[in-house]
Amino acid sequence: MSDLPELDLEPRVAAMLPPWTEIMQYIRKSPKRQTVEVLRAAAARGRPVVQPRCGVGGHGEMRTLLTTLEQRGRPDILTITIDSFTRLKQFRSAAQTLQRDPAGLNGYPLVTHGWRRGRELNELVDAPIEVRHGSPDPRELFAVALASGFTSFEGGGIDYNLPYSKDVPLARSLAAWAQVDRLCGVLAETGVIVDRELFGTLTAVLVPPSVSLAVCLLEARAASLAGVRCLSVAYPQGGEVHQDIAALRSIPVLARRYLPEHVEVFPVLHEFMGVFPRDPDVADALILYGGLTARLGGAAKVINKTNQEARGIPDAEANVAGIRTTALACTDLLDFVRVDEATVEEETYWLQREVAELVEPVLAAPDLSAAIVEAFTDGRLDIPFSASVHARSEVIPKRDSTGAIRYLGAGRLPFSRPTLRRNEQCLRVDRASLSGRLIDEIRSDINFFVQAETRSQAARLATRAAPTRSAVTGPGGAR
């Protein structure tokens, strides 16, 4: 029976865990650098560290994957991505699939493999490992992660519920995550700092930056009240560089404004999470752009994509290339790149104002968790394209002519007149003529980078077709 403080666990999982004192001892005597130290160093240096996603079903295959990525990509932090069965606590299904067809799992079933194998993975590589998943109730997974020595754990009661589950009440996911965060508080008091990363990426499709930041700040406040000392706030690259830089640079500012002083907060960028270009060269360019955005925005960490993104889960080779391309963008190679700081400043002002209008009414309530639930029920908090019925998804995002993500419809979000007017002005849309094409327009916003790819291919074809050009290039020159 497990004696982990604060955590109520399924007896079957609890029975397999080592005693709490043994877990503490293992973590304390680990010679490895902890994630929090890696992030501190990155923040001090002003250059983001790179972390890939990776997870396969079989233990041997997972060992090979982690070793290959470490040896060939040299990321600063590694990942174990967890399979869908484990995310939903379907441990029996995970075990059955693992036995029958490990390759059929879309991640590593850590609870099924157990903490001994977890420790084996932990000791196998130099880089600290983060557990990434998507569980509305992660308690068993967190217990096994901790027993394995992993002190970096992604997710929160909003961001790992609404994009991933159809019908888990927010009150339930928030309560489950509060137990995880309270255990992190207990650990912090003994000097073990768990990096708790919040998934501001949400549904990954046209997420308005203020929605992403507002959700993370509310989760961050709940986590810090529960005792968490180290938070990574992840923001998804939207694709318009000034807006993305404004969002990343706002993370520490908003943290100082809304979170207790003793909490360390690290901005994280997820390289573009939407529909990816199919051409590997164009995909590589987008990956480089992501790394550059992370550096310009002052992120401490960037999660890389791969040039096989359009085709599904990447192989190790593509992941290594993605890590290296991203890392290249974070070196001084591209230090000459400047952006228009006045535009960033203007974005920053409006973004922080939107966030304030979203979070301040919720933070003013006496019971934060209840206030979050109520706000989502009423639509005063909302996310676009929710998989869950517990968010209204009345928010309609739309790109403006620069590619920045705005609110075409703010649903019931409590925005002021000036905020709504500013979004309106940026979009400058004729609503009457738009309504008939709404689905097409938003679909084309979602396919932003695929369309850029198509345009660039068309431009190259046109160049090749032009007679003067082909004469210059010569036969076979433009193949």
Added chain:
Amino acid sequence: MTSRNTQRTVIIGVARSDAHAVANHLIAMRLREAGFLVVNLGVCTPLEEFAEALSAHPDAEAVLIGSLNGHAYEDLADLPALRAAGRLHCPVIVGGNLSVGSHKDGDERERLLRLGVDHILDDADQIPLLLDLLHAARVTPLTGV
């Protein structure tokens, strides 16, 4: 704003085994914009839940089911049984990506129609037009439909 008594209602959702949320939300937006009261059951919705929603909203003009993962036929296999039990009696419209793989030979459409699906759409932008046609037919019944 249309008055509550006259607002037209539709029930929409995504088939049982399918978790694609984006198109579902876009269609809901589009229909709300057009003035419909949209009862959106969201992703991974079994046919039984569409039937329950229709009992709760008996004035709904149609049930719209999206299916993008190629399992439309399997997901809708209960339709004849539900219809035989006197349920899901309004027009059932299915759209999306109807069969696994890129090869579409029309066979999948035939099979869905035989199951009792009333209309199959390839383009979500056709939905308001089809609903208007069905609405007009309901107000002024056509013969031989």
